[in-house]
Amino acid sequence: MSATDLVAILPMLVLTMAAVAATVLAAFRTSHAFNAALAVSAFALALFSLVPASNAAPRAVTALISVDAYSLLFTGLLLGAAIAVTLFSYGYNEGREGGLAEFYIVLLIATLGAIVLAVSAHVATFFLGLEILGVSLYVLIASDLGERANEASIKYLILAGIASSFLVFGMALVYTELGTMEFSEMARRTGESGAGPLLLAGLAMITVAAGFKLAAAPFHMWAPDVYEGAPAPVGAFLAAVSKGAVAALLLRFFLQTGSLALHPLFIVFGAVAVASMFTGNILALFQTSIKRTLAYSSIAHVGYLLIAFLAGGRAGMVAAGYYLAAYFVSIIGAFGAVTLLSGKDRELDLLDDYRGLAWQRPWLAGAFAAMLLSLAGMPLTAGFLGKFFVAAAGVREALWFFVIAFAINSAIAVYYYLRIITVLFSPSYGEAPGPLPRLPLAGTVALGALTLLLVFLGVYPGPLLALLEEAASAFL
């Protein structure tokens, strides 16, 4: 391993060292602010180290890791999301019991796992990243120490365990058939020998495992309970970082190995996409909890994203990337707004808690509404362009069935986003307002920045599109 290799994987090294350092320092009874600041600066440093890493790219570091424009872009997105989540967590954790130092250490490790997924070029790294991420998430979900959080964590643990076993079995089957674990080599050999039944079975099992991590229907059962039980900032992390990393990997895996060209797999993916859209949106209609609504909405968003996968090719990759970026900003922002409003003893989670919020905290409610409108795909927000690019990719490939399903679902989804917005803007405030909790500074800054980013991505897509085009040329 040469020095250039080390530079190429610098972001991961930074996070690893920061996690170790934080573990050591935790022995000295450090303050909460210090731990949070350490995590934020580690993420920021890793983000900056993308610059030297991009000078070393494209580079294959051993057969396991491929550092190219694609993985660097997603690493950047994941790190940005992690910074936002940390900022929200700081205000949330302040004054709560539970492990404070551990929370940030585990957050660092979880992000590391997500990045490993984004850079992986090999089935082994795929598994490794997924497990690092998964195991850290058990801890993060339970970090609240409440009963609901424990239940959520155990639920996640058991189902993630099952998904991992599917993944390993699927990998073994693929290996039996192809005799390699590198994505690029797999693509070549599939092309030569065609798809045998073992390969298809293996890929289907990998799809099941990934579908579980993505919370795509019909593997979504865990999502609402876990999102509801987990602390709000962890919910943001689950919905954005965990999902996004798996999506980034899956996109590379399937585009690079060309597996989606295999007809049976296309049908499986198509069915999962349509099922996710309808399940997520229809079940979201009946929720009264904001976090559950967001959980179901994120299931539907996976369905939309999969349409870009199905479209494939350059356009599909760019669309999926833009969609993910827009989704990151909006879902973290939405969970962030919930986080900011959550008091010490209880989270503000019921729809009724938000009645008339716009007249109490106009800016916060405005930002929350903007996030919801972006999730609904209204113009001038990032979500619209994300949806637009996905629909364009679908129409381009003449996936009419999926595009129409997409349009219908977007119309259904409007209902539950708008319902939250009507509640925010409804005139009457149920009970005596009482003194509202002071907003934590770090989280407020993060929410403001996300809102600006949301509008920026919604009206000026040029820069991100250029990055995505570059990323697409990394392996297409």
Place this chain on the structure above:
Amino acid sequence: MPGIGVGIHLAVDGLGLALALLTAFLGMAAIAASWTGISERTGFFHLCLMSVIAGVMGAFLALDLLLFYVFWELMLVPMFLMIAVWGHGGRYRAALKFFIFTQAGSLLMLVSILGLYFVHGTETGIYTFDYMELLDTPMGRATEFWLMLGFLAAFAVKLPAVPFHTWLPEAHAEAPTGGSVILAGLLLKTGAYGMIRFLFPLFPNAAEAIAPAVYALAVIGIVYGAVLALGQTDLKRLIAYTSVSHMGFVLLGIFAWEGLALNGALVLMVCHGASTGALFIIAGAIEERAHTREMARMGGFWSSAPKMGGAALFFALASLGLPGLGNFLGEFLVLLGVFGVNPLLAASAALGLVASVIYSLWMVQKVFHGPALPGAAMPDIGGREAATLASMAALVLWLGLYPAPFLDRMGIKGHIGKTASGIETGSAKGTGANGLEAGRLAEHRPDMGDAPERQGGRKEK
């Protein structure tokens, strides 16, 4: 976004100018109407109001399909908030219904826009959303038909055409006065405008092919809206259903796609905007003073508020199509034009006029005449309301008495000699005859004479 062929391309021609002026005019009227009605959170209300107007204005001016879509969507959220925050009793339901109906239509339109973009791109190699480029896109009949349906869905919901009208009475009735004025006066017109500007020029053959079905819907809308209006006891709902009926005339005039009928539709759009807007202002004024929209609890208001009664009578007469007022001219031109295409249609549409006489006069009689109910006395309209209503009345009168300047400047000057047989020749032509199509397409385009810099060599008349 030049990379994918999206540009900011605004232009105005006679049609756009007429509707843009109407937008500005009704915008002012709506603000005047909300002067006292909105007492809470006025700042935010006017933010919403101005955003809606900006969206409508943009939609009338945009000549880039994606830009048009953005403006089209831009009006929805603030309109939704206006209904949901400042509306009356059933406002949440009404606002949601309004939003979901229109959003579903818009999304189908977006899919169609994308479809057109790729069809045009694969045929010509130019990927663009520019309207001028997308005209004359060569495409198969089936493709054209399906793409057209997407646009039709969006416009028919907005117009609204029966059976997509159910959002309208609720939204109108529950919206605050200013919101009703904007809804009836402007938002409905965007649907009609979209049909004239986009549907026919972009998909001439498909639009002709579906015309018979739309005729049927339009006539059903005219009669059904009028009959339902007769059955209403809520003043605002009554006015809302008359909108359904009148917009049926507009739809009929547009799909006849014939010079007279089209100009009639345009005049009717402007006059309907003014007269229905005025009726909503009056209904709002009554509601503000008498705290009810139930006509059963109204009566004899003339004695205490004669000026308001006079104004209401004037606009009710306009609405029923009294000769000398703009609405009459519009409806007359539509009927005249449609008669050339299909006499039976014109005859059945005229039934709507009969019903409109009944409901309009009945409304005035019920609200303003009769014995004054106890406690029915209320203050008459003040200077602000009087000025608003008078300027709207002037517009209706002007268009009714001396429409020539308006039609010369803004009318649609197509020499479109289409008769009923035109439909048959259209369908007989098949897909391949592109040379033949091009000549006809030029006729099918509303005159863009006021945008000469964009027009270039396209003036084929």
